[in-house]
Amino acid sequence: MPFELPTRFGTPGLGGCYAPETLLQPLLDLEAAYLSALGDAVFQAELRRELKDFVGRPTPLTPAPRLAQALGLDSLWLKREDLAHTGAHKINNALGQALLARRMGKGEVIAETGAGQHGVATASACARLGLRCTVYMGITDMARQAPNVSRMRFFGAEVVPVESGQGTLKEAVNEALRAWAARCDSAHYILGSALGPHPFPTIVRGFQRVIGEEARAQVLEQSGVLPDLVIACAGGGSNGLGLLLPFLEDPCRLLAVEAGGHGEALGEHAARLFGGEVGVLHGCKTLVLQDAQGWTAETASISAGLDYPALGPELAALALEGRVEVRRASDQEALEGALELCRAEGILPALESSHALAGLRGLAREGVGSVLLGLSGRGDKDLATFQSRLDQSF
Amino acid sequence: MNTTIVPILPFLMSGDPSLEALPDHLAEVASLGIGTVELGVPHSDPIADGPVLQAAAHRAIGRGTTLVKIFDKINTIKNIPDVVLFSYFNPLLRMGAEGLLQHLRESPVKALLVVDLPDSEEPDFEAALREGGYPLVPLLAPTTTGSRVRRLLEARPDPGPGACFARRFAYVVARLGVTGTGGETPLAPVARRVAALQGITGRPLAVGFGLSDPGALEAVRAMGATPVVGSALVQALHEGQGLGTFLRPRIGQ
Numbered sequence: 001m002p003f004e005l006p007t008r009f010g011t012p013g014l015g016g017c018y019a020p021e022t023l024l025q026p027l028l029d030l031e032a033a034y035l036s037a038l039g040d041a042v043f044q045a046e047l048r049r050e051l052k053d054f055v056g057r058p059t060p061l062t063p064a065p066r067l068a069q070a071l072g073l074d075s076l077w078l079k080r081e082d083l084a085h086t087g088a089h090k091i092n093n094a095l096g097q098a099l100l101a102r103r104m105g106k107g108e109v110i111a112e113t114g115a116g117q118h119g120v121a122t123a124s125a126c127a128r129l130g131l132r133c134t135v136y137m138g139i140t141d142m143a144r145q146a147p148n149v150s151r152m153r154f155f156g157a158e159v160v161p162v163e164s165g166q167g168t169l170k171e172a173v174n175e176a177l178r179a180w181a182a183r184c185d186s187a188h189y190i191l192g193s194a195l196g197p198h199p200f201p202t203i204v205r206g207f208q209r210v211i212g213e214e215a216r217a218q219v220l221e222q223s224g225v226l227p228d229l230v231i232a233c234a235g236g237g238s239n240g241l242g243l244l245l246p247f248l249e250d251p252c253r254l255l256a257v258e259a260g261g262h263g264e265a266l267g268e269h270a271a272r273l274f275g276g277e278v279g280v281l282h283g284c285k286t287l288v289l290q291d292a293q294g295w296t297a298e299t300a301s302i303s304a305g306l307d308y309p310a311l312g313p314e315l316a317a318l319a320l321e322g323r324v325e326v327r328r329a330s331d332q333e334a335l336e337g338a339l340e341l342c343r344a345e346g347i348l349p350a351l352e353s354s355h356a357l358a359g360l361r362g363l364a365r366e367g368v369g370s371v372l373l374g375l376s377g378r379g380d381k382d383l384a385t386f387q388s389r390l391d392q393s394f
Numbered sequence: 395m396n397t398t399i400v401p402i403l404p405f406l407m408s409g410d411p412s413l414e415a416l417p418d419h420l421a422e423v424a425s426l427g428i429g430t431v432e433l434g435v436p437h438s439d440p441i442a443d444g445p446v447l448q449a450a451a452h453r454a455i456g457r458g459t460t461l462v463k464i465f466d467k468i469n470t471i472k473n474i475p476d477v478v479l480f481s482y483f484n485p486l487l488r489m490g491a492e493g494l495l496q497h498l499r500e501s502p503v504k505a506l507l508v509v510d511l512p513d514s515e516e517p518d519f520e521a522a523l524r525e526g527g528y529p530l531v532p533l534l535a536p537t538t539t540g541s542r543v544r545r546l547l548e549a550r551p552d553p554g555p556g557a558c559f560a561r562r563f564a565y566v567v568a569r570l571g572v573t574g575t576g577g578e579t580p581l582a583p584v585a586r587r588v589a590a591l592q593g594i595t596g597r598p599l600a601v602g603f604g605l606s607d608p609g610a611l612e613a614v615r616a617m618g619a620t621p622v623v624g625s626a627l628v629q630a631l632h633e634g635q636g637l638g639t640f641l642r643p644r645i646g647q
Binding site: 016020022177281288293294304 | 442
């Protein structure tokens with residue numbers, strides 16, 4: 001493929017560009033636009049200004065001493081992406097790609113969304129830049145993340161319900177890819193996770209690296225030393241890669257936590273490293289939960305944002321190479337992790353981030369002293385789920 | 395044009411309306427004088443297909459259709475057209491090139507159309523198939539630039555007039571988008587593209603996406619190309635219409 005950037009990740013050679021021919025030229029054009037924007041001081045200055053004045057970056061690094069103590073850790077820092085505009089890390093990429101869309105002269109943006117955070121972020125960035133926005137969202141996710149559906153519509157986006165299959169993120173990506181194939185002459189597709197055909201995984205993680213770059217500088221400034229371990233949740237991997245990549249050459253353990261759902265069998269979880277095998281889904285080769293026929297398996301997670309059958313190719317490659325450890329947390333463990341943070345620190349995390357919090361359990365016994373955790377989003381959107389699952393415990 | 399134009403390239407979804415009906419459907423295609431058929435392997439996530447073919451694929455999966463069962467079924471049929479096996483890449487990757495070749499050798503399949511496999515993504519897999527006698531069909535989209543057209547046609551070359559249509563043709567995607575949506579495809583831009591492509595290559599061209607009306611199919615033939623009819627046929631079969639009843643008026647019979 002005549003791409004300029006590497007399209008594959010690591011020794012397993014994951015990633016690639018398994019796209020229908022119609023999308024090849026748009027993907028080549030996108031890579032060219034991204035490369036030219038990277039080298040354009042005016043673009044970079046506008047991105048930095050918008051990240052500061054609109055998104056509210058840098059987001060704080062908050063010490064969480066009471067939760068650290070409860071978990072037996074010496075210290076715990078929270079990278080507060082929940083305080084970014086629209087309530088999650090998703091805005092970093094949505095804004096960057098929306099600026100890219102405008103630069104390419106595209107007046108319309110297409111996006112998929114699972115939990116709704118990427119959809120809300122994209123709708124917000126499009127409103128700010130005056131771009132039309134259409135978001136594809138599974139009907140199951142629309143029901144469980146209803147507040148985000150309203151927010152997208154308030155921002156002027158059209159939210160298109162996707163009824164096929166399980167009505168979750170996988171089906172939303174299918175529809176968004178189809179819509180882009182139909183409108184690629186006038187629309188840009190803002191993929192929200194570090195997934196899909198090249199150059200999306202590279203572009204998304206490029207715009208999300210700011211999380212880890214800030215966090216690394218902040219933790220050094222606050223404590224003078226790097227943490228023993230850096231931990232993030234992983235759906236597709238945009239938040240995980242964004243936080244972990246800047247620590248890749250450091251002597252820190254890196255840990256990503258997947259959705260363990262409510263059981264071990266295929267269809268009961270979204271733990272790709274445990275149940276997935278290398279396959280091709282949505283334009284890239286990566287770890288995919290699939291059956292013996294190569295058909296994508298169903299998934300389950302209390303968290304819409306982690307409820308996806310494939311791990312992003314770069315994170316999957318790092319996991320297979322052993323450079324990033326991958327664990328899983330069950331629905332119940334995630335809820336308990338959320339409640340612990342609420343009680344100890346007065347912060348309501350998103351269900352996605354709650355999986356990272358659940359991953360803190362037991363780290364002290366492994367000899368871990370200091371931890372930096374990516375708090376990828378806030379939990380307001382998940383109130384209905386928290387109420388139905390936790391209210392009985394009060 | 396140095397080849398007689400194949401009048402139509404029908405697309406059937408294996409396992410819909412049923413795998414049991416497939417032998418009769420294929421025999422009927424052959425008895426209509428149609429020499430080549432595109433046979434779909436159902437996939438869970440058919441990103442290049444519209445709602446009709448996605449629903450058909452999901453129905454087929456629900457009925458237990460698998461790639462192995464498809465081979466078992468078509469390998470027993472005597473009177474059968476040449477088959478172009480249409481698939482997404484993952485079910486083929488799952489079977490592996492070697493296993494796939496074993497099944498192909500027993501089958502009436504002459505070529506494969508893998509809609510999400512650009513020519514350079516799996517060079518070893520593709521080379522194994524090509525060397526085994528199973529070329530991959532090049533796809534040319536409205537977004538495919540002139541220089542890319544030449545490159546794609548070179549990467550998946552025409553074996554020449556001695557070979558069958560299935561192994562020779564390039565698939566011209568008539569418009570942006572996915573299969574079977576958005577009404578009839580406007581034909582003037584398609585005619586211009588087909589004429590331009592005929593200036594680049596002498597190999598047969600099939601034209602598909604959004605074509606079902608008998609007049610549109612005739613217009614594609616008048617361009618010197620073979621029209622593909624997929625979603626409309628699959629939907630007609632799903633609704634109980636006979637294959638011959640649907641196809642006859644579309645080949646001027």
